[in-house]
Amino acid sequence: MVIKIVVIMIVVLGTVYYLDASKLFSFDEDHVEKRWDGIYKFTNENEIDLLILGNSKTYCGINPKTMSSILGLNTFVLATPNGSLSQCYYNLREGLTICKPKIVAIEVSTLNSTIMADKEGSGKSFLYKDFDARRNIYEKVITTPRWFDIEEYAFAWSTSIRNHNFLFTNTEQIEKNKEKTEVVNNKLYLGRYVRFTSGIKDSILNIYESDGPAVDGDSLTISDEQLNSLQLLIDLLEDNNIQPVFFTIPVYKDHIENYNTRYELLSNLIEKKYGYELFDFQQFYQEDMLTPDCFENTYGNQHMTYLGSLIVTYSLSDSIQNSTNSAGLPNRKADQVWHNMFYGEESYFYNNPMILGNKVLFVQNEIVTENFTIKEVGIVQEEKVKIIMAKIPKSYILESEKEDLEVRMIVDVKLKGKPQRIQVNLPFNKYHIPGEQYIYSIPANDIEFIKILQTKVVNTKLSAPTI
DSSP states (O other): HHHHHHHHHHHHHHHHHHHHHHHTOOOOOOOHHHHHHHHHHHHOOOOOOOEEEHHHHHHHHHHHHHHHHHHSSSSSEEOOOOOOOOHHHHHHHHHHTOOOOOOOEEEGGGSSOOGGGGGOOHHHHHHHHHHHHOOHHHHHHHHHHHHHGGHHHHHHHHHHHHHHHHHHHHHHHHHHHHHHHOOOSSSSOOOOOOOSSSSOHHHHHHHHHHHSSSSEEGGGOOOOOHHHHHHHHHHHHTTTEEEEEEEEEOOOOOTTTTTHHHHHHIIIIIIISOOOOETTTTTTOTTTTOOOGGSOOOOSSSOOHHHHHHHHHHHHHHHHTTSSSGGOOOOOOOOOHHHHTTTTTHHHHHHHHOSSSSSSEEEEEEEEEOOOOEEEEEEETTTTTEEEEEEGGGGGSSSSGOOOOEEEEEEEEEEEEEEEEEEEEEEEESSSSOEEEEEEEEEEEEEEEEEEEEEEEETTTTOOOOO
């Protein structure tokens, strides 16, 4: 009888293992699985210098390729939907088995009122996905009782048990999974997820006007569970000689009221109790930069758009670069291997020299005008977009005038293959602001530069539209 029971158990467990391994009952790969696969793949050959933890606000609000290009680092965003600091802690434990970053940056909306046992609906679904995507068996065993009730253990460990209802409700997904073949993708992936590309529309702005803010900072509390996780996370980082920094990704200025209450709570906890830096971009809101086009068009749980993420990414990069924590960071901009990896990736040419090559289609250096010396003018191919950009050292330009200036050039070009002489006007780019230069740029479309004949930098409030 005992032998029979053992045999039945082996057959059942073997069947479950086979079904899980074949992913017959899995949904299509999403960004959660892609992120965990990405960090394992990246760390096979590279070190991570800066690891960023958080939730959906983080992977929508921080661009790791841009941050890497600014700082000369390898940056990875290991964030999860609906994530709390408890998830960040256990995900960090697994992350540290494959990498040893110099700095870990934690987005503090994860310090919230969440209690893991109370998660349900989409929150529980995201938790299963996060757990399922992880690879380290020992760390998953440690995590299981912290994330799930005992009756949920089998669902957490087995997609075929969790999603067995596919047999009755989603046979199309099973058939699709049967036909899947492994696709090898060699593109550089650092945990980013671009979700929103357009900003707040008038309909939502009108709701702010009529109903007021969606969130009250007085109500944003932190559960004891998350406070305990914060202590565990800081202890883990200190034991590994890793410097923590904390930051806040902002929501639209009219989305929240009484934020100072939340800021004081975070500041007292992070800066006064633990003695670590807090870069709070909500409390110190850049109103001239963070306009409605920087935020998701919703009155609910709000994220940043792609444009908004650039502003916050530059702000966080600048804060880290100027902090006392930056002393131990490497400078990979002296490493040609690093340049080869990031060459032509998003934001690379805004933050690194344009050197003629397969991604730099035209470049001219040190163009002297009557009032400025332009460091570089070039046409670059950045992922799917061609860009004409000019870089002017900040030392030439007053801070108050930068947005009023425009680079104007008379250029011999080929436009859709036909030779022409045209004027090209490059306005200020407020979304890319490297440390030492201002960028003036436009999309290049089907234009090919042959020769720059004349260049001026003009104040658009004082000058005619042509040169």
